[in-house]
Amino acid sequence: MSRGLFRGRGLQIYTWLVIAWLVVPIAVMILFGFNDTKGRFNTTFQGFTLKWYGQLFEIDALTQALVNSLLIAVLTMVIAGVLGSLIGLALGRYRFRGAALLTLVMFAAISCAEIVMGASLHSLFITLGLPEGFPTIVIAHVMFSISFVAVTVRARVMTLDTSLEEAARDLGASTWDTFRLVTLPMIFPGVLAGSMLAFALSIDDFVITNFTAGGTTTFPLWIWGVTRVGIPPQVNIMGTLIFAAGLLIAVVNIVAARRRRA
Amino acid sequence: MRTLRARLTPYALIFPGGLWLAIFFVVPTLVMLSLSLQSGNVVDGFAFTWNWHSYVDGVTTYHDQIIRSLLYGLAATVIQILIGFPVAYWIAFKGGNNKSVYLFLVLLPFLVSFVLRTISWQFLLSDNGILLGPLRDAGLLPQDFRVLATPYAVIGGLSYNFLPFMILPMYVALERIDPRLLEAAQDLYASRFHTFLRVVLPLSLPGVFAGVLMTFVPASSDYVNSSVLGGTNTTMIGNVIQNQFLVNQDYPVASALSFTLMALLLIGIFAYARALGTEDVLEVAAR
DSSP: OOOSSOOSSHHHHHHHHHHHHHHHHHHHHHHTTSBOOOSSOOOSOOOBOOHHHHTTTOOHHHHHHHHHHHHHHHHHHHHHHHHHHHHHHHHHHOOOTTHHHHHHHHHHHHHSOHHHHHHHHHHHHHHHTOOOSHHHHHHHHHHHHHHHHHHHHHHHHHTSOTHHHHHHHHTTOOHHHHIIIIIHHHHHHHHHHHHHHHHHHHHHOOHHHHHHOTTOOOHHHHHHHHTTTOOOHHHHHHHHHHHHHHHHHHHHHHHHHHHHHO | OHHHHHHHHHHHHHHHHHHHHIIIIIHHHHHHHHHHTEEEETTTEEEEOOOTHHHHHHHHHHHHHHHHHHHHHHHHHHHHHHHHHHHHHHHHHHOGGGHHHHHHHHHGGGGSOHHHHHHHHHHHHSTTSTTHHHHHHTTSSOTTOOOTTSHHHHHHHHHHHHHHHHHHHHHHHHHTSOHHHHHHHHHTTOOHHHHIIIIIHHHHHHHHHHHHHHHHHHHHTOOHHHHHTOOGGGOOHHHHHHHIIIIIOOHHHHHHHHHHHHHHHHHHHHHHHHHTTOSOHHHHHHO
């Protein structure tokens, strides 16, 4: 039986065209990491080379920016992962006064314009006289990631059966043991997905980082800084490597999900 | 004792994360509101004076940029619905066993930094770049034809950058539609067109609503696309806020503009929710 209302291949071809449009800039980014460019402007393709891969870490400021981005993303993943999961667990499992207010604040944080959040945090830091830098970036990234983690974990918690935990407690397990041995393994896929989302949001963030970075540079901020001067091929390669890592994780996920279903 | 402890458990769980959100999300918004009503300058310091002038000054000086931002955001949102809906529809109804693969392909741009993606378009669309260069040389385009620094480039960039946010929620809504409803409609002699109009479209509206929410807000408040792809006549309110905060350090006006933007977006979202007949915005968006 064929689902849907439309026959023919028109929509299928259309979908592939849109996907192609979405992928074009990525292909260009990857291609120009292999460009044998002479000057600082990496704008015309002048031949294939692998030399930039050999000189990947030649630009110290860029390398430092990438290291900063990775460190901030890992810290955000861990902190927002834990704090967001706790909120997700509370919202998915318990009915309590204040749950609606918390949900409202989280929804506001998810749908708020990034520039408004960045500007507000910047206002807070200048009012307090707090110097901006690495710690303030982490504070900001954890702030905007918590809600996403909480929503992801809450969705997982709501699908779970509480009888397993009751059984554990009936069998004499302490609250902590029940959590550690029963609840945590059951919600772990949600925690993992939420934490990975936090990592991805953090490593890509530009707007809020731009408002809270002070003199510290992250990968997107560094690229922004050299936009008018010219983007060196190393940027393309780092972008390519981040893309490849993300692709690998996603493909492993999809394959694993298919195995489980099969 | 046991019941008290059970009652306190959820509060203990939400405490650290809730506190983080309160201190670094709720409080800063209030601080910004206060800053927007202060007067003074960066050298002599600022004092709270109920100074509404920042709002008047900001809005009168930058009304062009405010209106432009909302129009660009609206244009990008409409374009994304038009481009994205058929894609979401096809994946939901015809994706078969490969739905997750197609969705993954749609989400691929998110594996590349937002700034880098936009710069990639700047490069593709540049006046002598790989797209326009050959076309102009072949005489297919006039010599002075350009895409960069026009509103089209900015709106195109915005549409590109947030499209996956539009497709994803529309897909989720369409995927939930029970195919038996379509069969029922057809059994009752509804034409394909009418089945689409009366069954598929209404059932997909929550997805479209969520998609609009997820794309209109970031598109109309963006300053990356207009900086990278636009020119001096495509400046958006995001560019102004960024510049006032980080370069001119005129905090009261910058805060007033950001608050105005936030208010306009909130009004827009609620008006839109009312127009759609959605009673509870939160409920739909939370789904």
